[in-house]
Amino acid sequence: MAHDAPRLRVREIELLERAVRLRLPFRFGVVTLTEAPQAFVRARIEFEDGRSAWGAAAELMAPKWFDKNLALSNDDNFEQLRAVLRIAREATLADAMPATAFGHFARTYDACLAEGAQAGFNPLLASYGPALVDRAVLDALCRGEGVSFYRALQANLPGIGPIHPEFAGFDFDGFLAARRPATSIAVRHTVGLVDAITQADLRERVNDGLPETLEEVVRAYGHRHFKLKVGGQVDADLQRLEAIAAVLDRMDEPYVATLDGNEQYDSAQGVQALVDAVRSRPALARLWNSILFIEQPIARKHALEVPLDARALGKPVIIDESDGTLDSFVQARARGYEGVSSKTCKGLYKSVLNAARCAAWNAAEGRPRYFMSAEDLTTQAGLAVQQDIALVNLLGIDHVERNGHHYVNGLSAVPEAEQQAFARAHPDLYTTREGAVRLDIRAGRLAIGSLDCTGFASAALPDFSAMRPL
Template identity: 75%
Template sequence: MADAPLFSLRAIELYERPVKLRMPFRFGVVTLTEAPQTFVRARIELPDGRGAWGAAAELMAPKWFDKNLALSNEDNFAQLRRVLELARSAYLSDAAPASAFGAFARHHEAHARAAAGEGFNPLLASYGPALVDRAVLDALCRALGVSFYEAMRNNLAGMDGGHPSFAGFDFGGFLRGLLPARSIHARHTVGLVDAITRADQPERVGDGLPETLEEVQRAYGHRYFKLKVGGNVRADVERLQAIAAVLDRATEPYQASLDGNEQYESAEGVLELVRAVQADAKLQRLWQSIAFIEQPIARKLALQVDLRATDLGRPVVIDESDGEIDSFVQARAHGYAGVSSKTCKGFYKSILNAARCAAWNREEGSARYFLSAEDLTTQAGLAVQQDLALVNLLGIRHVERNGHHYVDGMKALPRAEQQAFLHAHPDLYEDSHGAVRLRIRGGEIAIGSLACQGFASGALPDFSAMRAIGPRS
């Protein structure tokens, strides 16, 4: 294994630009119609003088990192800008050389304390380093002329377990054993206000792209789905019946997850929904197709509830409760079997959690523990590419992917930027309906081109077309 290179971090720049949705999306307590997308640029310098810029991108999702109803969407956006500024200050506070993972580890605790001092919860605080770390690793990959996959499998980031969970665990061997594929299934999310059939949609967007679940299935051929429930058992069962009426038309098997979006306060509440679904004749095939249940219990209670005393019939995954590096360790002790991977929570956390799954499964002699891939907000370009590359590296064969459904591809971006991404990734994108957009065929996304130099992107966005956040370094 090559030694992890050390480097100095010379600059971090923050940008944003607006994103408008082509149709509203409701998750949890918010119905989203627009939100900014954040971009981070970072420049590193190796001891021999070689340097490079790297970048990362992420949507600012309101009411996900902090679900305080007293805060407006604009308040949430301001919070996210602030944690980015805090991360920028932390990472630039020490110019001493470090590895990529070493830079994360060096500043993790100080950044978390600074964020907590301003009233930000751990999940919200993680947004800043999550972007900076990816931009830094992108810069390192570009400086060394290697891909993200090569960098991680050869541990050029300098990762180790650093936790009792990994005592006696061959972390380097785990990384070397990761084998990315050339395609991945897109798991389509059905939101709480999404139209299921044409009859549910009196007003049309009318842009030629699919709008209802029926049309999505016809256009993209998905075989994996994510179904959101709202906490009202009767209403949830009725909606699931409508969804099943569409999905059950497929002759091939399909698989789905149930996303509780923190709408329950107890395991008993979730059990009530599960029993209602199991008892409904119209939902038998759908229930047999459910792979797992995602974060049904509110984050303030989730890690206090012991699921081992309640048979929910399917494994349960934490998502919003995964705010800290050790959250999955706590969740395991309470009967949770899985944790979501999201680049907005930190890609190092995902890799550490994947290693935990490998160690725990070996310890128990089963395949009980797993990562799911969740993120419907990633936009075409850096955000979706880096998230796809991460979950692909970890061997996850399907990923929640819905940013392409709610946003009209790259239509709002400069045409030259669109063409640059299409040229660099002709398997991933297509030019249709007046814009470059994600290409999905038979429910799958081709991702072979992500094995390029840098963190999964052969093109970079047009930073001159963005608004800077705070001063440039």
């Protein structure tokens, strides 16, 4: 741990939210999402010398992802997420002794999961609270020290250290100091389960001037990276993948894709049946060759119980929804998984620890076998998407799933002054089109140099006065 990591107290935490309405329905797993609240956390820290600073974080409150119990309504899921935010707030404010930013996380994380478990919340759900509070505290630390997120992590100002015995002897300072963030990143476009592939698939158009079909998306944004959702029914998945391949295979340039199972299969045998069927179809040959990995195909209830023979599948497999605790990746590795996703909704420190594991395991094997991917939970333009991009960029991941810009009409629903503040602060990342500030994707990439600014990747802040208390 960096010896000069500042010690601080967390003095105030505010929980806020505002509504997000989708321009297109987004189906993932068992839910078709049309609207959801976005949560915001503001935190005030106090350094030992009496200085004080505020920081913030934001994340969509997505239903049926953290807890996929079909007996619960979307509103039930929203209340669960509000509850775990309150648990994290109380645990953090009760941690009165000075500590590094990472030290506060390490001292309160288990308590948040334990209290969540008492309320019937699984670890993935319970982690959502600390995930936002930790980012807000880190943002405040960066602003108080007058440094960017990148510089703060390279100098290990949060004080990240060996939270588990497995990390004894691991050089976190050296690992973080070696991070070299890029100034642009490739965008992996999500093709949801009800997304239109061609014009013929549209029952009616939204007609807001933005692309609505996969064909239009490729034409408008120039993507070469794609994330394809599959639904657990082999025949239906094959038919849909062939429709997608018919569009992607028109490209002269190479493309890459990932398959997201969203826990839709009960066993490795079910996944194997899909893979065998895909490999048997000549129309899917190029698509299959483009696949980088398969994401969480097996329901989390069973995923870490039985061995997964990734060699038979022919592609590496990663966990996402199974990544509930800080050591889930260790369990997954023992079952044959080779990767894990980074999502800010699961916790920035979890991502850093998993990246450290990949580095240590790969060094031990002498080859780059274990890896991290960068996935989205419909992160919204502004604070949420910027912090998520900055985290995966720091970790050296060169492409990231982005879907919020496609399913939501940019910053159209927020006050005009807030839109313009983000556009001015990050002119490389945003553009104004069809009446709203939105991500500026060109040739399938985002320019992100402006994220290297004071604070956690944002030189602008949301209009908190336009929100309601959580």
